[in-house]
Amino acid sequence: ILGGGSLGFGEEFMKGNILVEGDLQELIKMGYGQSRINFQLSLKEKLKIFYNYISSLGTVINSKRNISYHYDIGNDFYSLWLDSTLTYSCAYFKKEDDSLERAQLNKYEHVSKKLQLKQGETLVDIGCGWGGMMFYAAENYGVKCEGYTLSQKQYDHIIEEIKKRNLADFVKVYLKDYREARGKFDKFVSIGMFEHVGKKFHPVFFDVVKKILKPEGIGLLQTIGSPKDKPSDPWITKYIFPGGFIPALPAICNIMNQKDLVFFEIEDLRQHYALTLDKWIEGFEENIDKIRKALIKPLGGEKQTEEFVRMWRLYLNGSSVSFKAGNNHLYQITFSNGLNNQLHER
Template sequence: MKTTLKSLLNLLSNNNNISFEVVFWDGEIIRMGPSNPEFILKFVTKNAAKRTINAGVLGFGEEYMAGNITIEGNFRQLLRLGVDDYFQNLKPSLLTKLNTYLIYIGSLNTIRKSPKNISYHYDRGNDFYKLWLDESMTYSCAYYKNKNDTLETAQSQKYEHICRKLLLKENDTLVDIGCGWGGMLIYAAKKYMIRGVGCTLSEPQYEYANKKINEMGLADRVQVLLQDYRNVTGKYDKFVSIGMFEHVGKKFMPLFMEKAKSLLKLGGAGLLHTIGKERQAP
């Protein structure tokens, strides 16, 4: 195993002309490259090396986060090595494939499992998210028109951009799937006088959003439901979902789109904001 890892690291060093030092769990130290090392890569445990070989970039990253791989020195040079690209192309072992599949099955966003998945991520307490989100508690990409815009300004600009794209007008009905802490609904109700419903599976989000809606005197216009999107009913003029679609899971994407269609009135309009990535070129 150590021999395999040495060969991989030596190849990366030679291909990128980067020198570094490797420290193994048993105290062995080797030098990669002809010049002074720009960083020190340490495999604290034997298992960290094993997972790097067997699980590729995922194993390397998880072992680094666990403290079983450490980097001292120029971290950027490690990134320049192309560790992520190279390890990404390593074929994972059968055991790793099986483990990944079981994790995938266990995390599928069925109606029964979705509340648990959401709770793990969002139910850390609102105070935690208040530390780094803006005043509207918006947890999705912001829209910076100018480099000096504050986060709060950028989030408002995003909401305004969405409202304009949807051509919102007074008394339009709006459904917000995965509404979080209610930022979009509150903005649209204040600025465009819409009537709307949002849904979330997070109890802290549900409680926070409705409390804020009541405090702002908007309870006669909007409300947030503690409900799975698949159980939302009604017909609406406009549909919006911001930063939620990527959490649906590939298996449930067609169902999500069918649900969005069923919630819209004939001639209605919808906007879906999501995050993705391009496939690697063959």
Template sequence: MVMRKTLEQLFNKLSDHAPDISFEVQFWDGKRSSYGSGKRQFLLTFATKQAAEHVLESGSLGFGEEYMSGDIQVEGDFRQLLRFGTDAAFLNLPLGLKTKLAFQHLRQTSLNTLSRAPKHIAHHYDLGNDFYKLWLDKSMAYSCAYFRHEDDTLEQAQQQKYEHICRKLQLKAGETLVDIGCGWGGMLIYAAKHYGIRGVGCSLSKQQVEYATDLVKREGLSKEVSVVFEDYRKLEGRFDKFVSVGMFEHVGKQFIPVFMEKAKSLLTHGGIGLLHTIGEERSMPGDPWTLKYIFPGGYIPSLDEIARTMGEAGLVPTDIENLRLHYAKTVEEWCVRYETHVKTIEKMFDASFVRMWRMFLNGCVINFRYGTPRLYQVLFTNGLNNSLPLTREHMYRPIAPGSVS
């Protein structure tokens, strides 16, 4: 009785904060409570009392684990429920001591040391190329796309993202480009084919490196592009341009200064670099469920952390763009494709995995639309560069039909 009353008080608060959401909750004893005044958008069911206890004790970690196990069920619009995960009433639930200690231990064991980093990357990115092929675009871009128009396809938007980055970097034929955390190679291949660069990329995912190496060969770019299985901290050389897309979130708070120093050492003096990363306006504690199940070792930096550590390394930020809504739209496209293939994915893994990734992907959509995460593209130079264009016009010149495909 006390447990249900506590939950009802929580749902009343959440409903007051989002009156446009109408929903029902079914408790473990079969009783139901309704919230909101419109047509029901979802039904949330606690199959067991223990599931409810876990949520109140552990917040998002408890909810995620109970949803994965099937003891929390959602019928209807899952995203409307996940909106409550961005509400202070839920975020500020007083976590139990056991949960606090577990989260502290999780953070301590998630440091991206040279020995741990490969394991953290493999946990997420070595789930199998066949899995990612099911819902990513043809270039296997696992990062925010760039939608020039509302009706752009995911394929178009990812190619436009590559083009947008190339323009910001002012790439020229014959220049050298290093790509830290190059994924399946899409950025380097685009830059080599469209701008005539010579590039080197690194990744700690064996499956990504194998895929990218094979793709480079099939594209006839083996002399222009190489992809290596290497930690960014061990990469050597000097390059005209630097790019890192969707990798910085795996660096970890303690290693941000190391990353910036490495970027400086790889980039020629005056050279241009671009950091494409999820970030926030202010430091947040992070989500324990995501850290445990999705991105071990992950850390979302604040914008001031990025700018400050760049400055301390002698890197000069020159342009910052927030593509938050582009990322929300990107993940919405991923969600559609993911749901199309859930039966295949369940055969590849299991039902718990399907629910875990459904929660992760839809949670990303909601966080980018209603929460604190942003997507920053931070352009910078190694030291001062007095030859930069005075305006951004070079980034937005018209694209010839068929030139980005």
């Protein structure tokens, strides 16, 4: 099992051939040498074999053709362990005991202030998820929003919410690739989508930003990243996010400089993502019976459902540890299209 590296370990865990008594995160921490538990050297050395598996957990990496693989599992599944806004990205905790929903709303306000949103402005959201940022901007700032998603489930949810909230004049959503975005906008935002783009298409992504953001317009990119390039993990690639690449901050900055996208601020919310993931894990485990019930029919049986549950348990816990260990970071990059001499206050 250990000789199979990350893929072998992950697959055997999913099948139930590896059972963990106690705290799963403590086992994962061994890959970073951060466990509170004292193990004999031989076991430590054996566990280093799957260090590469541990090192990439938590990345949200995907290609265009595989978006539905992850996000079209079903809204019922996500609604059982996310907050009511269905926000599947890093939250912002003003206090450690903030509820998950409060922290997600904090995040939307944090982003809104960085973007300096004003009533009547236009905002484009690339990779808009279930629409949380757009609904917040429209309802709290009177901003007109347009979003792009490749997930049919997310698109359907947003269309339904637009009707429920009577926001037809403020929110529009398109089931299209980001490269098909059209128009000129005062503000730009992309939260948790850049990880899906892939290294090859980073310049293309910023070409789109340059094209649709007005001169001097303000944008914010929120993405998981790392200090340097690293390879994708085979287990994550096969079972969680097929394809893709985790972006390196220096490379992102270099491309943005080439496109004359001028930095206002780069903030690292690494600790906030670790806490977000722990909140998700708590909700996942508290609702595990409901999750199994919701998935057994679409997945085709109890065996498939249990493998799916174990896969997500490993993914979420590994993700949390990767941020706690500093292997992954969460960057909010605020910038303008060309030079903007207005004071950037928030």
